[in-house]
Amino acid sequence: MKPEIDNKPSxxxxxxxxxxxxxxxGVLAINGLNIDVQKQKITGLIGPNGSGKTTxxxxxxGMTMSDSGEITxxxxxxxxLKPFQISNRGLLRTFQLTRVFPKMTVLExxxxxxxxxxxxxxxxxxxxxxxxxxxxxxxxxxxxxxxGQQKLLELVRAACRKPVVMLLDxxxxxxxxxxxxxxxDFIRHLQNERHCTFVLIDHEMRLMMELCDHIYVxxxxxxxxxxxxxxxxxxxxxxxxxxxxxxxxxSVN
Amino acid sequence: MMKESLTATVIGEEIYTALVKQRIKVSLGLLxxxxxxxxxxxxxxxxxxxxxxxxxxxxxGLAVSWSIFSGLTGYISFGHALFFGxxxxxxxxxMDKWGISIxxxxxxxxxxxxxxxxxxxxxxxxxxxxxxxxxxxxVAEFARALVEWGSSFTHGVxxxxxxxxxxxxxxHVKFFWILIVTSVAIAIGLKILxxxxxxxxxxIREDETATESLGINPSRAKIISLVISxxxxxxxxxxxxxxQGFVTPEEVFASRWSLEPVLMSILxxxxxxxxxxxxxxxxxxxxxxxxENHFILEKRDELYLVLVGVVMVLIMLLAKNGxxxxxxxxxxxxxxxxx
Numbered sequence: 049m050k051p052e053i054d055n056k057p058s059x060x061x062x063x064x065x066x067x068x069x070x071x072x073x074g075v076l077a078i079n080g081l082n083i084d085v086q087k088q089k090i091t092g093l094i095g096p097n098g099s100g101k102t103t104x105x106x107x108x109x110g111m112t113m114s115d116s117g118e119i120t121x122x123x124x125x126x127x128x129l130k131p132f133q134i135s136n137r138g139l140l141r142t143f144q145l146t147r148v149f150p151k152m153t154v155l156e157x158x159x160x161x162x163x164x165x166x167x168x169x170x171x172x173x174x175x176x177x178x179x180x181x182x183x184x185x186x187x188x189x190x191x192x193x194x195x196g197q198q199k200l201l202e203l204v205r206a207a208c209r210k211p212v213v214m215l216l217d218x219x220x221x222x223x224x225x226x227x228x229x230x231x232x233d234f235i236r237h238l239q240n241e242r243h244c245t246f247v248l249i250d251h252e253m254r255l256m257m258e259l260c261d262h263i264y265v266x267x268x269x270x271x272x273x274x275x276x277x278x279x280x281x282x283x284x285x286x287x288x289x290x291x292x293x294x295x296x297x298x299s300v301n
Numbered sequence: 302m303m304k305e306s307l308t309a310t311v312i313g314e315e316i317y318t319a320l321v322k323q324r325i326k327v328s329l330g331l332l333x334x335x336x337x338x339x340x341x342x343x344x345x346x347x348x349x350x351x352x353x354x355x356x357x358x359x360x361x362g363l364a365v366s367w368s369i370f371s372g373l374t375g376y377i378s379f380g381h382a383l384f385f386g387x388x389x390x391x392x393x394x395x396m397d398k399w400g401i402s403i404x405x406x407x408x409x410x411x412x413x414x415x416x417x418x419x420x421x422x423x424x425x426x427x428x429x430x431x432x433x434x435x436x437x438x439x440v441a442e443f444a445r446a447l448v449e450w451g452s453s454f455t456h457g458v459x460x461x462x463x464x465x466x467x468x469x470x471x472x473h474v475k476f477f478w479i480l481i482v483t484s485v486a487i488a489i490g491l492k493i494l495x496x497x498x499x500x501x502x503x504x505i506r507e508d509e510t511a512t513e514s515l516g517i518n519p520s521r522a523k524i525i526s527l528v529i530s531x532x533x534x535x536x537x538x539x540x541x542x543x544x545q546g547f548v549t550p551e552e553v554f555a556s557r558w559s560l561e562p563v564l565m566s567i568l569x570x571x572x573x574x575x576x577x578x579x580x581x582x583x584x585x586x587x588x589x590x591x592x593e594n595h596f597i598l599e600k601r602d603e604l605y606l607v608l609v610g611v612v613m614v615l616i617m618l619l620a621k622n623g624x625x626x627x628x629x630x631x632x633x634x635x636x637x638x639x640x
Contacts, residue, residue: 109514111510111513111514130513130518131510131513131514132513132514132515132516132517132518132519135513135514135515135516136516140514140515140516141514143511143514147508147510147511147514148511149503149504149507149508149511150507151503151507152500152503152504152507153636153637155313155316155637156500156503156637159497159500160497160500160501160503160504160512160515160517161497161501161515161516161517162497163496163497163500164317164320164497165497166497168313168314168317174309174310174313175309177309177313178308178309182309183308183309183312184312186309186312186313186316187316187635187636187637188636189636189637205515206514206515209515209516
C-alpha cells in the first residue's frame with residue numbers, strides 16, 4: 049500500500065503527523081511525512097540509518113522544531129508546544145541511548161516528578177516495578193544497572209505517568225535475548241492492560257514484525273511504504289531501501 | 302508475570318522509613334549545632350574572634366545558598382557577587398535614603414535581589430554550561446560598574462557608611478542575626494533537597510532533556526531555585542554590610558563572593574548541601590585560625606593562596622566529590638540518602 053494522506057478524522061486515530069518537513073542546513077531530514085497512529089495499537093517506524101526516524105520522534109515530542117507541518121495529538125495541535133507540555137498531555141518518549149538519571153537511585157528515578165510521598169500510594173508504579181523485576185534494585189544508583197535494566201527503568205519511568213502514547217526509540221538495541229523478551233512482555237502488558245498506544249523505532253526486524261500492527265517505512269526523510277508487517281516484508285521498495293537495489297534472495301524476516 | 306504480593310511496595314516503604322529516620326537524625330544534629338552556636342558569644346569574649354565567627358557563618362550561608370541553585374541544578378553561577386552586593390547596597394541605601402530600620406532594610410534587600418535573580422534567570426538560563434557561567438560573571442561585573450557609575454544615588458566608588466545607630470548595635474545581636482539567617486538557609490536548603498522540587502533540580506543536573514520529557518518544566522524549576530538562592534545571598538550581603546558598617550562596590554561586589562562559594566562547595570562536595578558547610582569551615586575558618594596561631598605565614602595573601610591552590614588541585618585529582626564523597630565512600634550514611 050503506497051502512503052496516502054487521509055485527512056478524514058477518525059476516533060481511532062490518536063496521533064497524526066501531516067506534511068512534516070525538517071532540514072538541517074542543506075540536508076533534508078524529513079520530507080513531507082504523514083503518519084497516523086491508531087489507538088491502543090503498536091505502530092512501527094522503520095528505515096535505514098539516517099532516514100529520519102529519530103528526528104520524527106524528536107519533532108513529535110517537541111524537542112526539535114519542524115520547518116513546517118502539523119502534529120495533532122488527541123485532537124489537539126501540539127506542534128508549538130514545549131516538550132514538558134506534550135509529555136503532560138500523555139505523549140511520552142524514551143531515547144535511543146537510555147537517559148536514566150545515573151546518579152539517582154532507581155526509586156528516585158521513578159519518583160522524580162511527583163516526589164516519594166505522593167508516589168508511595170501509586171499502586172501502578174509498584175506493580176510495574178514488580179513486573180520488570182526491579183524491586184531489589186530500588187536503592188541502587190541507576191547508573192550501576194545493566195544496560196537492559198536501564199532500558200526497563202526508562203520504560204517504567206515513562207509508563208508510571210500513565211501515557212496515552214509512548215514513543216520508543218530503539219528499545220531492543222543492545223539488550224540480550226532474555227531482556228528482549230522482558231521488554232516485549234512489558235510492552236504487551238502496557239498495551240493490553242493499560243491500553244497504551246505505542247510507536248516503535250527499531251532495527252530488530254524479528255521483534256518489530258512480531259509486535260507491530262502497522263508499519264511505516266522511511267528512507268531519506270520520506271515515507272516509502274506503509275502496511276501490515278507481512279506487507280512490509282513483501283515490499284520490494286523496503287528491501288531495496290535496506291539492502292540496496294539488485295540484491296536477490298534477501299529477506300527482512 | 303505478576304507475583305502475588307507486591308514486594309516492591311514493602312522494599313520501597315522500608316527505604317522511605319530509613320530515609321525519614323536519617324532526615325530526623327540530621328535535623329536534630331543541626332538543631333543541636335545551632336543551639337551550641339548560640340553559646341559562642343558567651344564563650345568568645347575577644348571581639349575579633351566573634352567577628353571571625355560571624356564571617357564564617359556568612360561564608361557557610363553563602364556556600365549553602367549558592368548550592369541551592371548551582372549545586373543542585375548543575376548550572377555553575379559565577380555571578381553570586383551580584384546578589385551579595387545588591388543585598389548589601391539595598392540594605393544600606395534604604396536605611397541611608399529613607400531612614401528605615403535594619404530589619405525592614407534587609408527585607409527590602411531580599412525582595413529586590415529576588416526580583417533581580419528572577420530577571421537574571423530569564424535572561425541567562427537559556428544558556429547552558431560555560432556559556433551560562435560566563436554570562437553570570439558578566440552580569441555581576443555589569444552591576445558593579447553600574448553602582449560605581451551611579452554616584453549621585455549609590456555614592457560611586459567611595460561607598461557610604463551605614464547609620465551610626467545601626468552600626469553601633471552590639472556584635473552579639475549581629476551574630477545572632479547571622480546565625481539565624483545561616484540556619485534558615487541550611488534549613489531551606491535541606492527542605493528543598495529532600496523534597497520533590499529538589500529531586501527535580503537534581504534531575505535537571507543529571508539530564509535536562511530527560512527531565513523535560515517527564516513533564517517537568519525545567520525553566521520554572523531553575524528560576525525558582527535561582528530566586529531562592531539569590532535572595533538568601535542578598536540577605537547575607539545585607540548582614541555583611543551591617544557587620545562592616547560601610548559599603549563600597551569594591552568590597553561587596555568583589556569577585557570573591559562569586560568564586561569562594563564555588564571553591565567551598567567543590568571542597569565540601571559539589572551537589573550536596575552539608576558539604577559546603579565543611580567546605581566553608583576548611584576554606585575560610587581553618588586558614589584564619591592557622592594564621593592567628595602562626596602555623597602558616599602571617600600574611601594571608603601569600604602562602605595562603607598557594608595552599609588553597611594546591612588543596613584544590615589535590616581534591617580535583619584525588620576526591621572529585623569532595624569531603625562528602627570521601628564520607629559517602631566510608632558509608633557514613635545509607636546509599637541514596639542525600640545531604
